[in-house]
Amino acid sequence: MAKRMDNELNASSMADIAFLLLVFFLVTTTMNPDTGITVKLPPWSEDDAEEVKLNKRNVFAVLVNANNDLLVRGEPEEVSSLRERAKEFISNPTGRADLAEAPNKAIISLKNDRGTKYETYLMVYNELKAAYRELWDTECQRLYGVPYSDELTTEKKKAVRSKFPFILSEAEPSAYGEEEK
Amino acid sequence: MSKFKKKTDKGLPAVSTASLPDIVFMLLFFFMVATKMRDSSIMVKNVVPEATELVKLEHKNLVNTIYIGKPLPQYTAVYGTAPQVQLGDKFANTDEIPFFIEKFKAKIPEPQRPMIFTSLKVDGEVTMGIVSDVKTELRKSGQLKLNYSAKRKQ
Numbered sequence: 554m555a556k557r558m559d560n561e562l563n564a565s566s567m568a569d570i571a572f573l574l575l576v577f578f579l580v581t582t583t584m585n586p587d588t589g590i591t592v593k594l595p596p597w598s599e600d601d602a603e604e605v606k607l608n609k610r611n612v613f614a615v616l617v618n619a620n621n622d623l624l625v626r627g628e629p630e631e632v633s634s635l636r637e638r639a640k641e642f643i644s645n646p647t648g649r650a651d652l653a654e655a656p657n658k659a660i661i662s663l664k665n666d667r668g669t670k671y672e673t674y675l676m677v678y679n680e681l682k683a684a685y686r687e688l689w690d691t692e693c694q695r696l697y698g699v700p701y702s703d704e705l706t707t708e709k710k711k712a713v714r715s716k717f718p719f720i721l722s723e724a725e726p727s728a729y730g731e732e733e734k
Numbered sequence: 735m736s737k738f739k740k741k742t743d744k745g746l747p748a749v750s751t752a753s754l755p756d757i758v759f760m761l762l763f764f765f766m767v768a769t770k771m772r773d774s775s776i777m778v779k780n781v782v783p784e785a786t787e788l789v790k791l792e793h794k795n796l797v798n799t800i801y802i803g804k805p806l807p808q809y810t811a812v813y814g815t816a817p818q819v820q821l822g823d824k825f826a827n828t829d830e831i832p833f834f835i836e837k838f839k840a841k842i843p844e845p846q847r848p849m850i851f852t853s854l855k856v857d858g859e860v861t862m863g864i865v866s867d868v869k870t871e872l873r874k875s876g877q878l879k880l881n882y883s884a885k886r887k888q
Contacts, residue, residue, distance in 0.1 A: 564755065571758040578765035587797055587853050588788040589883040597873035619861075667863030671856050672783040674865075675882055679785040686787060726866050 590678060595723075610651055611658045613642045617677055619668030619729050632676055639684035643717060656688070656717045664724040681721065688717045774823035778803030783858040785884035796850050797881075798838045800831070802864055803857030817860045819868060828867045832875035855883040 615635070616624040623630045625638060643659045645652040653659035661681055665674055686701065693701040693713045701713060780803045791797050801820040805813045809825075818825045821834045839847055852872060856865055872880065 567755040568751070568758055571755055571762050575758055575762045575765065578762065578769050582765055582769040586794065587791040587799075587881070587883060588886065589782075589791070589853060589881040590785055590787055591789045591791075591851070591879070591881045594869060594873050594878040594880055596876070596878060597870070665862050667861060667866065669862040670858070671860045671862060671865055672858035674862055675783045675785060675858075675884060678882070679787050679884075682787040726862055728863075 590675065590682060592678075607660065608654070608658075611653050612660050612662055613639060613653070614662045615664070615677060615681070617663075617665040617669045617673055619666040621670050621673040623677065632673075632680060635677065635680040636684045636687070639681055640688060643684065644688060657715070659720070661719075661721045662724065663721060665726050666729040667726045668729055669726070682719070685717060685719045689713050692716055774820075776801055776806075776820070777809055777823070777825065778805055778818060778820050779857050779859075780855055781857055781859075782855055782883045782885055784887040785882075786887050788884060788886055789881070791851055791853060791881060793849065796842065796846060797853050798835065798850060798877075799853045799855055799883075800834075800868060801855045802860055802868065804859070817857070817864050819864065828864070828871050831868065831871040835872070835875045835877045849879075850877065851879045851881050852877050853881040853883050 614624075614626055618624070623632060623635065625635065630638065639661070642652050643656050645654075645656075663677070663681070689701040693699060693705070693709070696713065697705075697709060699705070701710070703710075705713075778801050780801055802817055803820075804815055804817050805825070813825055819828055819831075820826070821830060826834070835852070839850065842850060854865070854868065869880070872878070
């Protein structure tokens with residue numbers, strides 16, 4: 554009769570192997586997901602865009618030049634006060650004749666030079682987005698009693714956003730102040 | 735005679751390590767699932783700006799990253815000091831972007847392709863000229879979903 558073998562696997566090295574793999578994955582892992590400001594680019598078309606006549610009062614023109622200075626509707630402005638100004642322009646609470654007729658008619662026009670620093674550009678973009686987010690917040694608070702967040706249902710978000718649609722038009726940058734190649 | 739006999743001194747019993755592999759394996763699987771390998775080393779100076787209106791990009795496999803910045807010191811001899819675009823693991827011209835986008839798209843199953851995001855990791859010091867060129871190329875290749883990578887402002 555065959556000798557009965559003691560067929561138990563020695564698993565004591567399993568822990569060592571698993572530790573080895575664990576350390577490898579610990580080291581290679583990058584946990585933080587990519588965060589950033591998302592934008593949707595307009596589709597490309599070869600032919601020149603047709604000119605659209607806009608009522609001047611509905612356009613919030615922001616110009617960032619190569620010296621990283623800000624020009625809002627023809628006057629110099631600081632980045633820190635841009636958000637408040639944009640909010641006032643969009644919502645126009647006092648019904649002024651030189652601000653947007655209605656929030657959904659407001660158009661932000663952003664133009665920069667090729668020499669503008671990316672950091673400044675993104676800061677301005679961030680402020681404009683923040684202005685809209687704050688308006689959505691107030692509107693959402695008024696309608697549903699909760700601040701605007703991604704957890705809301707799509708209909709609610711759409712309802713809030715359609716009141717204050719974020720329309721931003723970016724012009725081709727002017728070739729001023731480009732770095733030497 | 736007492737029921738609770740004083741134990742004869744045998745010293746501490748050894749802690750059983752039999753469950754150690756299970757615990758380690760659990761951690762191992764967690765990290766295996768959570769890991770995404772960085773598929774290219776960054777060759778440009780890349781300190782992204784800070785912002786407040788951030789959105790998290792959820793699906794890592796649907797994110798296509800383009801780096802823009804000044805070449806790191808070890809590459810300046812060959813590539814100069816002007817800001818460069820890095821696609822994958824090499825420096826590239828902006829006109830190579832459409833091909834880069836197509837190559838990435840080919841790896842993604844058809845129904846998920848409209849959800850692809852291109853993440854621009856641009857150094858804060860870079861001027862907008864090169865960024866605009868990249869944006870134009872992205873528009874030409876039909877990749878309209880864009881993310882300006884940024885850190886949360888402290």
